Amino acid sequence: MIAPRASRQALLLVVAGLLVSVWAFPVLWALLTSFKTERDVLAYPPLLVFSPTLTNYQDVLWGPSSILPNLWSSLVVSCAATALTMLFAVPAAYALARLRYPGRRISGFYVLATQMLPPVGLVIPYYLVLQRVGWLDSYSGLVTIYLTFSLPFAIWLLVSYFEDVPYEMEEAALLDRAGRLRALWYVILPQVRGGMAVTTVFVFLNAWNEFMFAVVLGGNRVRPVTVAMFNFISVEQTQWARLAAGAMVAMAPVIIVGLLAQRHIVKGLTVGAVKGGGRR
Amino acid sequence: MSLAAPIDVMARQERRFALALFAPAFVLLLLITTAPLIFLAWNSLQKLDMSMPWLSGFAGLDNYAKMGGDPRFWNSLALTAVYTASTVVLQVFIGLSLALLVLQIPRGQALLRVAAILPIVLAPVVVGLFWRTLVLAPDVGLVDVVTRALGLGSHNWLGDPQLALISVIAIHTWQWTPFAFLVLLATLATLPPDVYEAARLDRAGPAQRFWHITLPLIRPAVVMVVILRTMTALSAFAAIFAATGGGPGTATEILNLYAYRTSFTELNLGYGSALAMVLLAITVLISWLLFSRRKARA
Numbered sequence: 001m002i003a004p005r006a007s008r009q010a011l012l013l014v015v016a017g018l019l020v021s022v023w024a025f026p027v028l029w030a031l032l033t034s035f036k037t038e039r040d041v042l043a044y045p046p047l048l049v050f051s052p053t054l055t056n057y058q059d060v061l062w063g064p065s066s067i068l069p070n071l072w073s074s075l076v077v078s079c080a081a082t083a084l085t086m087l088f089a090v091p092a093a094y095a096l097a098r099l100r101y102p103g104r105r106i107s108g109f110y111v112l113a114t115q116m117l118p119p120v121g122l123v124i125p126y127y128l129v130l131q132r133v134g135w136l137d138s139y140s141g142l143v144t145i146y147l148t149f150s151l152p153f154a155i156w157l158l159v160s161y162f163e164d165v166p167y168e169m170e171e172a173a174l175l176d177r178a179g180r181l182r183a184l185w186y187v188i189l190p191q192v193r194g195g196m197a198v199t200t201v202f203v204f205l206n207a208w209n210e211f212m213f214a215v216v217l218g219g220n221r222v223r224p225v226t227v228a229m230f231n232f233i234s235v236e237q238t239q240w241a242r243l244a245a246g247a248m249v250a251m252a253p254v255i256i257v258g259l260l261a262q263r264h265i266v267k268g269l270t271v272g273a274v275k276g277g278g279r280r
Numbered sequence: 281m282s283l284a285a286p287i288d289v290m291a292r293q294e295r296r297f298a299l300a301l302f303a304p305a306f307v308l309l310l311l312i313t314t315a316p317l318i319f320l321a322w323n324s325l326q327k328l329d330m331s332m333p334w335l336s337g338f339a340g341l342d343n344y345a346k347m348g349g350d351p352r353f354w355n356s357l358a359l360t361a362v363y364t365a366s367t368v369v370l371q372v373f374i375g376l377s378l379a380l381l382v383l384q385i386p387r388g389q390a391l392l393r394v395a396a397i398l399p400i401v402l403a404p405v406v407v408g409l410f411w412r413t414l415v416l417a418p419d420v421g422l423v424d425v426v427t428r429a430l431g432l433g434s435h436n437w438l439g440d441p442q443l444a445l446i447s448v449i450a451i452h453t454w455q456w457t458p459f460a461f462l463v464l465l466a467t468l469a470t471l472p473p474d475v476y477e478a479a480r481l482d483r484a485g486p487a488q489r490f491w492h493i494t495l496p497l498i499r500p501a502v503v504m505v506v507i508l509r510t511m512t513a514l515s516a517f518a519a520i521f522a523a524t525g526g527g528p529g530t531a532t533e534i535l536n537l538y539a540y541r542t543s544f545t546e547l548n549l550g551y552g553s554a555l556a557m558v559l560l561a562i563t564v565l566i567s568w569l570l571f572s573r574r575k576a577r578a
Contacts, residue, residue: 012385019378020395023458026410027398029422033414042420045429092305099298100291107306114313118515118563120539121556124549125316125323148313151305180297209403211518216544226405226518233409240413240420247406258401265397266462 027255034245041240056245067246070228074250076139077214077224078207081146085154085203088147090196093158094184098170108159115152122148123216130217137219145213150203157202157268161195162188201261202268205254225250317560324557328550336550343554353555355530356538359445360562363534364513367452371509372502374453375460380490382461383468393465396458404455408522411451412438416523438524441531448520448532455519456512460505467501468494500574507570514563535559 033041035052060067095101096108126145127136135141165188173183189196214224229250232243258265327339347353382392399407415422416437424434437447471494479489495502515536520526526533526541533541536559543552 012381013388015378015381016385016388016392019382019392022454023399024395025422026415026454027402029414030410044419044425046420046422046425088305088308091301095298095302099294099301101295101298101302104298107302110306111309114309116511116563116567117313117317118536118556118559119517120515120536120543121320121560122313122316124539124543124553124556125319127544128323128549129316129319144312147308148316151309151312155305180293205401209401209405211403211405211521212540226403229405229409229522233413238413238417243409243413247409251402251406254401254403255398258397259394262393262397265400266459266466 030244030247033241034248036241038239038241056241057249060242060246060249065231065242067225067228067231067249070223070225071250073218073222074208074224074226077142077146077222078204080139080143081150081207082200082204084143085147085150086196086200089151089154089158089199090189093155094162094188096155097159097162098165098188111152111155115149115156117148119149119212123213126213127216136217137221139222141217142213142222142224145217146207146210149210150206153206154199154203157199158192158195160267161192161199164195165191198261198264198268201257202264205257208254320553320556320560323550324554326550326553328548328553330547330549339550343551346551347554347558352530352533352538353535356533356535356555359533360514360535362445363449363452363516364510366449367456367513367516368506368509370449370453371457371460372505375457375505376464376502378457378461379465379468380494382465393462396462399455399458400462402455404516404518405522407455408451408519411447411454411519412523416447439528441528444524444528444531448523451519451523452513452516456509460509463501463505464498467498471497503570503574507567507574510566510570511563514559514566535562 032048034056035054036047036050037053037055040047040050059065062068092111096104096111122145126141130136130138130141169187169191170183173187174180208224209226210224211226214227218224218227225246229243229246232239232246324343325338325340326336327342328336382389385392402410413421416424418424418434418436418439421437423437428434435443438444475493475497476489479493484492516534517536517540520532520534520537521540524532526537530538535555539552539555539559542555543549
């Protein structure tokens with residue numbers, strides 16, 4: 001019995017190893033490429049040993065095609081969208097999760113439905129309206145359309161955290177004649193601090209990674225870093241190593257936060273459907 | 281004084297408080313999502329071609345009628361079906377198989393989870409560019425290096441129409457299979473072990489245990505994964521845009537990309553709006569079907 005068991009273990013380990021490499025390899029390969037010269041990138045067979053260089057990072061950050069302005073655009077849009085989202089989402093999520101009011105079920109369903117709209121169906125009317133009012137290539141326009149996906153998402157994610165707060169805490173606060181707003185602020189919100197932090201992070205990351213809205217509604221002034229990746233690709237020439245370095249810089253926040261928050265990621269990704277089945 | 285009065289007051293107070301909290305988000309959502317959709321529907325009834333602005337005007341259902349004789353539309357519809365069905369099936373199949381395998385690995389699961397997180401958090405546009413350059417580029421891409429080493433020759437993975445479709449399906453599957461894997465792994469880990477003990481005592485084989493115990497228990501999670509992955513596949517954009525731009529020709533132009541290209545490359549926003557309306561209708565229909573199926577089972 002021992003031999004087949006050992007070979008089975010070995011097989012499992014091989015499969016696991018393959019898995020890790022298939023998923024991690026393109027990212028690690030990009031990391032490696034970002035330290036190569038353009039000449040080394042095109043070597044065949046591909047070089048695993050080479051003298052690393054930091055010029056790609058220097059070029060990408062301080063060179064003529066610097067992505068620093070794009071990082072700034074991404075930061076401004078993502079921060080503004082995140083702040084506004086939380087401002088509107090926290091109260092709405094609390095009402096949906098905890099309070100009785102007419103039309104609660106249907107309003108929850110409405111929020112969920114808005115999350116399922118195909119982005120292309122939104123970007124066309126936004127383009128037409130923003131063009132008419134002169135808001136193309138503006139922070140306000142981009143932040144507004146980012147709210148269309150972040151607000152429903154944040155509301156539903158927060159609802160799941162509000163639901164975990166024990167009812168007794170709320171009742172105790174109300175019996176104290178604390179008033180509902182004070183109870184919410186001083187008793188409930190501290191309980192969901194963790195959930196709010198997770199939600200904030202996810203909303204920020206989603207905004208940071210967004211592409212379609214940015215490429216249509218942005219421009220020369222407001223040009224998030226996802227769009228700027230195309231700076232390194234043109235019909236005549238692909239700047240492999242710079243693209244890799246730029247992508248590494250652009251994705252660094254996402255990768256770091258993703259790895260730190262990995263335990264919450266599955267929850268964040270499944271939130272709509274878990275709650276949306278209409279079981280309540 | 282009766283007891284009913286304060287309860288009544290409390291309920292009214294609660295109602296008012298709830299509306300005050302919910303109304304701002306609700307009104308905002310109406311303004312930023314529902315109103316634009318109505319405007320989209322209105323535009324789909326217009327002739328609105330930025331390259332010929334002087335011809336603009338109300339067109340009734342012309343844009344929709346035009347689709348019937350538009351081979352590019354039917355092509356994009358077929359591609360959407362192929363792309364969505366194949367990516368969802370592949371993700372669930374591979375994700376579930378891997379989850380079942382990994383569940384048996386006593387140690388090192390944490391490392392696997394970390395590797396699985398990577399593709400999920402990356403921006404799809406960056407994923408598309410990585411694959412276009414580092415993985416699939418002729419001669420220097422990883423896949424081409426492997427096929428050359430194996431004697432299978434070099435291929436233009438994104439330039440050949442048939443290979444390009446397979447490539448974009450592979451890219452999508454690569455990025456999102458970890459999601460199915462993580463969700464199903466988490467679900468499998470919560471299954472009660474005593475059921476399996478009982479089954480083993482009944483001499484049920486591994487296949488029987490899977491079909492009669494595991495699958496029914498994880499069905500809700502599988503359905504949820506299918507719903508979410510279908511929605512993502514239907515509105516997939518950035519990775520395809522970065523890898524092929526919908527090409528070569530229209531070889532990877534799913535409906536979402538066709539609506540985008542019509543609107544913003546060819547600047548025919550009226551017809552683009554109508555295409556987006558069709559995509560919206562398909563999304564609503566499919567999510568309704570999946571959700572009602574889910575409720576019926578639950």
